[in-house]
Amino acid sequence: MPLEGLGLNRLAASVWALAAVVVLVALPALDSAGQSKRVRPPQEEPEHYPDGPNREDTFYFCTPCHGFKIVAAQGMSRARWNETLDLMVTRHKMPDVQGADREKMLDYLASAFPERTQPGGWKNPFAPK
Amino acid sequence: MERLVDELYRDDPERADAVVFGRRTDVTRRGFLGGAGVAAMSAAVGAPVVFGANLPGGLMPAAFAQEAKKDAPPAAPRGPQRLDFPGKDPNLVVLGDRPLVAETPEHLLDDDTTPTAKFFIRNNGQIPEAAREPDAWKLTVDGEVNSRLELTLGDIKKRFPARTHRTVMECGGNGRSFFTPQARGNQWTNGGAGCAEWTGAPLAEVLKAAGLKPSAVYTAHYGTDVHLSGDPKQVTLSRGVPIGKAMEPHSLLVWAMNGEPLSNIHGGPLRLICPGWPGSTSHKWLSRIWVRDREHDGQGMLGASYRVAIKPMVPGGKADDSNFRILESMPVRGIITNPPNGTKLAAGTREVSLRGAAWAGELDVARVDVSIDFGATWQPATLAPAKNRYDWRRWTASVKLPADGYYEVWVRATDTEGKAQPHVAGGWNPQGYGANPMHRIAVLVG
Numbered sequence: 058m059p060l061e062g063l064g065l066n067r068l069a070a071s072v073w074a075l076a077a078v079v080v081l082v083a084l085p086a087l088d089s090a091g092q093s094k095r096v097r098p099p100q101e102e103p104e105h106y107p108d109g110p111n112r113e114d115t116f117y118f119c120t121p122c123h124g125f126k127i128v129a130a131q132g133m134s135r136a137r138w139n140e141t142l143d144l145m146v147t148r149h150k151m152p153d154v155q156g157a158d159r160e161k162m163l164d165y166l167a168s169a170f171p172e173r174t175q176p177g178g179w180k181n182p183f184a185p186k
Numbered sequence: 187m188e189r190l191v192d193e194l195y196r197d198d199p200e201r202a203d204a205v206v207f208g209r210r211t212d213v214t215r216r217g218f219l220g221g222a223g224v225a226a227m228s229a230a231v232g233a234p235v236v237f238g239a240n241l242p243g244g245l246m247p248a249a250f251a252q253e254a255k256k257d258a259p260p261a262a263p264r265g266p267q268r269l270d271f272p273g274k275d276p277n278l279v280v281l282g283d284r285p286l287v288a289e290t291p292e293h294l295l296d297d298d299t300t301p302t303a304k305f306f307i308r309n310n311g312q313i314p315e316a317a318r319e320p321d322a323w324k325l326t327v328d329g330e331v332n333s334r335l336e337l338t339l340g341d342i343k344k345r346f347p348a349r350t351h352r353t354v355m356e357c358g359g360n361g362r363s364f365f366t367p368q369a370r371g372n373q374w375t376n377g378g379a380g381c382a383e384w385t386g387a388p389l390a391e392v393l394k395a396a397g398l399k400p401s402a403v404y405t406a407h408y409g410t411d412v413h414l415s416g417d418p419k420q421v422t423l424s425r426g427v428p429i430g431k432a433m434e435p436h437s438l439l440v441w442a443m444n445g446e447p448l449s450n451i452h453g454g455p456l457r458l459i460c461p462g463w464p465g466s467t468s469h470k471w472l473s474r475i476w477v478r479d480r481e482h483d484g485q486g487m488l489g490a491s492y493r494v495a496i497k498p499m500v501p502g503g504k505a506d507d508s509n510f511r512i513l514e515s516m517p518v519r520g521i522i523t524n525p526p527n528g529t530k531l532a533a534g535t536r537e538v539s540l541r542g543a544a545w546a547g548e549l550d551v552a553r554v555d556v557s558i559d560f561g562a563t564w565q566p567a568t569l570a571p572a573k574n575r576y577d578w579r580r581w582t583a584s585v586k587l588p589a590d591g592y593y594e595v596w597v598r599a600t601d602t603e604g605k606a607q608p609h610v611a612g613g614w615n616p617q618g619y620g621a622n623p624m625h626r627i628a629v630l631v632g
Contacts, residue, residue, distance in 0.1 A: 066273065101283075113227055122414040124284040126267075132368040137616070148485070149413070150420060172502065178363030178375050181628050182528030183592065 101125050107169040108138065111156060111161040128170070132177075135167035224260065226250075237593040249587030273449065275303045281372045285414060291375030292625060293526035295543060298580055299352060300380035302444050307451060308357050308378065310486075311411040311422030314471055320447060322457035325439070329406070332397030339441055339456050345395070346387035346614075348533050351436055351461070353576035354381045354545045356516050358464025358492050361621035364611040367502040367616025376521050376625055381543070381578045384459045386440035389475075390433040398429065398477065405432045405467035406476040406484050407458060424484030425466045425492065429477075431514075434459040436461050436576050439472070442603035461576035462515055462548040464492050464619070487512070490617045495525035510615070517622040518607055519598030520581070524627060533632030537586050540567070542625075544599035545578040552604070554581045557596045561609065561624075590632030598624045 103116040108128055119128055133141065147150035154162070161184065267290045269278035274590060278288040288307045290300070297304070317323050321340035328334040337345075357378030359371050372378075397449050405426040413420035431437060440459045448454030455469025460467040466486055486492055493510035524541040531538060544551045550572065555564040567583035600606040611621035 122284075124282055126280075127282040127287075127372065130281065130373045131370060133370065134367075136504070137370070137502070140505075140616070144370075146487070148489075148491075149415065150417065172367045177366065177368055178361075178373070179626065183628055183630055 109165050109169050111165040112169070115165045118154075122151070128166070131175035132170050133167070135155045135163050136173045137172070138163055138166040138170075196509065236587075236589055236593055248481055269307075271307070271451065273303060274307070274451070275301075278304070278306070279377065283312060285311065288371050289374055289528075290380060292376050292521045292627075293523055295377070295380065295521060296523035296541060299444065300382050301603060302382065302446065302449065302452065305355075305380040305382060305443075305452065306357065306378050308372075308465060309411065309470075310466075311413050312416070313451065314411050316450040317455050320441070323455045325472060326474045327392060327396045327477070328474070330399040330402040330479050331393070331477050332399060333395075335392070335396045336623070337392070342387050342392070342439060342456075343441065346391045346439075348385055349386040349388060349435075349438060350383055350442075351576065352383045352573045353436060353459065353461035354379060354495060354578050355384075355459065355465055355468060356380075356459065356519075356545070357511055358466055358516070359617070360516070361519065361611065361623070362618035364621045364623050365501070365614055365618050366611070367614075369614065369621075370616055371618050376519065378465070379519070379545070381545070383444050384438055384440045385442035385445070386438035386459065388435055389437040389439055390435060392439060393429075393432060393475075393477070396477075401479040402429050402477045403480055403534065404428055404478045404482045405473060406478050406482040407467070408474040408475065408476070409453070409457075409469050409471035410473050411471050421472060421485040423466060423469075423486045425464075425480070425486045426478070426483075426484065427460055427463065427480035431460060431463065431467075436574070453515070461544075464513055464516065466492055471603050481512075490615060492619060493615070493617075494613055494620050495615045505616045513619045515549065516545075517620050518544070518546040518549070518551065518599050518601040518605055519622045520551075520597040520607060521546035522556075522595060522597050522626045522627050525627065529625040529627070529629050531587075531629060531631045533590050535587060535590075535631050536582055538595075538629065540583045540585060540595060540597075542567070542581050542597055543578045544569075544581055544597075545576075546599065546601035548576075549601040549603060550575075551579045551599050552602045553600045554579070554583075555598050555600075556583045557598070558585050558587065558593050560594060561596055561598075567597075587631055591630075593629045593631065594626045595629060596624050596626045 086115060101120065103113045104118065106112060106125060116125055119125060146153045213264055267280040268276050269280050270276060275294065277294060278290055281287040286307055286309050290304050290306045294304050321338060323339040325337050325342065326335065357374060360374045360378035361376060362369050362371055363373040363375050407426055408422055408424055409422070411422050412418065413422045436460045440457050441455055443449070443452055448457060456472050458467070458469045458472055489507055490505050490510055492513050494513050496509050496511050499505065499509065520541055520542060522542045525538065540556060544554045551569065554567040554569060556567055557564045565583065565585065567581040570580040572579055585595065600609050607622050607624045609623060611623045613620050
């Protein structure tokens with residue numbers, strides 16, 4: 058149970074893990090004709106993301122609710138990552154992990170997805186490979 | 187080399203210019219003091235940077251604006267993830283799988299009316315099961331009204347006049363990826379927008395039927411999509427608009443998109459369309475409109491959500507929640523839809539035709555200009571008329587290319603209040619709303 062690596066309250070962890078199952082089972086989609094089809098998002102693994110301490114714990118902490126792709130698309134300072142976790146707690150009822158466990162997640166997030174200051178958003182197809 | 191360049195520009199753009207290309211910018215931050223830098227840069231790009239002398243200092247040449255790929259494991263997905271969803275164009279780019287969010291690259295917005303298959307997708311929660319009997323869908327209107335209404339979609343179609351408008355629908359975070367430093371959220375380029383024909387009943391007519399009390403101030407919208415956590419007690423999203431916007435004749439309760447029944451992925455069988463405002467006010471899978479006696483305080487209304495800074499804040503700085511106002515009208519935006527970014531033209535090509543679109547939230551577009559010399563000179567584009575208010579303006583132009591080489595074509599739209607798109611995204615805010623810098627494409631001749 059990866060969450061236990063963070064020493065989380067076991068009840069919160071179980072609820073969180075249960076939520077993951079609910080989300081995965083209950084993600085239906087339909088085509089334009091209204092035919093029921095299930096669209097499975099591509100399988101995500103922690104190994105798809107930058108290596109570093111606490112990667113697995115962070116991955117499994119975030120992904121019960123949302124994909125990790127949106128996490129990896131961010132680039133923020135440690136302080137803003139911390140604010141982001143606060144936002145997830147207040148707005149989306151994420152378990153409020155504090156202390157050493159939060160520090161571990163912040164260590165990973167701030168090192169794997171640090172603030173990027175170069176202009177983003179636009180990619181040039183002629184860029185030298 | 188690529189990574190080195192990325193890191194240099196990330197850490198210190200002006201030093202990077204000096205190190206990589208031997209160029210230094212003058213005090214106006216435009217142009218070079220020496221020509222050697224341009225030559226070095228041209229060699230690296232693989233073609234002459236024709237108007238390189240106009241490239242602002244510290245702005246990374248577009249050809250190097252590739253994101254650094256940091257220590258990616260071998261199994262990591264590379265490049266943009268294409269959308270695989272029934273009825274949708276596979277060239278849409280997935281920004282997130284859960285919730286499912288996908289944007290339309292600018293060159294796919296080349297149709298006068300955006301086909302449903304090409305229309306962007308934005309979800310906040312889980313995608314609900316499609317309604318088996320669309321006309322039995324229920325909408326409740328309650329709160330500050332004389333008579334609470336419970337209407338089926340069938341009732342709405344029978345009781346109220348149907349209107350069809352072609353209006354732009356745009357995610358409030360469109361353009362977010364252009365902020366520096368990066369703002370939090372889905373990293374939209376310009377593709378969180380489209381312009382479709384929406385058919386529905388004016389929300390105003392339904393509110394009149396319910397009878398608004400004098401205390402009615404704001405609407406609050408609710409849908410049936412379940413929160414990502416699966417917790418039924420959590421509201422996925424609940425935004426609203428002032429009564430004035432709700433009573434505006436283009437705010438519609440929509441059941442058809444581009445002449446077809448509104449599909450599930452776009453919020454069918456019933457959604458709101460509040461054109462010109464952030465797409466989150468155009469609620470999908472609409473089940474309830476609660477008329478309130480105060481500004482709505484639902485999920486997505488408070489803090490920095492769908493808000494912009496009142497007093498300009500330091501980019502990347504700490505946000506003060508009292509310094510935000512609700513983002514209402516979306517800002518002016520223009521895009522080039524043809525040629526696509528990355529088009530190669532035959533050597534000797536000396537003229538290229540351009541097409542695009544421009545829109546301006548609640549306002550109209552006053553003018554569109556294009557530049558092939560990094561904004562040093564501009565020429566006006568020709569605007570097609572709008573079908574109705576909130577429609578986008580299709581535009582065309584033709585530009586002459588003086589020589590073979592690398593060009594960037596920039597577009598700049600100006601709204602009817604004289605506000606033009608900025609050179610870079612301004613008004614930084616932590617959740618990244620209101621970024622509307624000029625769109626640019628790279629074209630290589632020869």
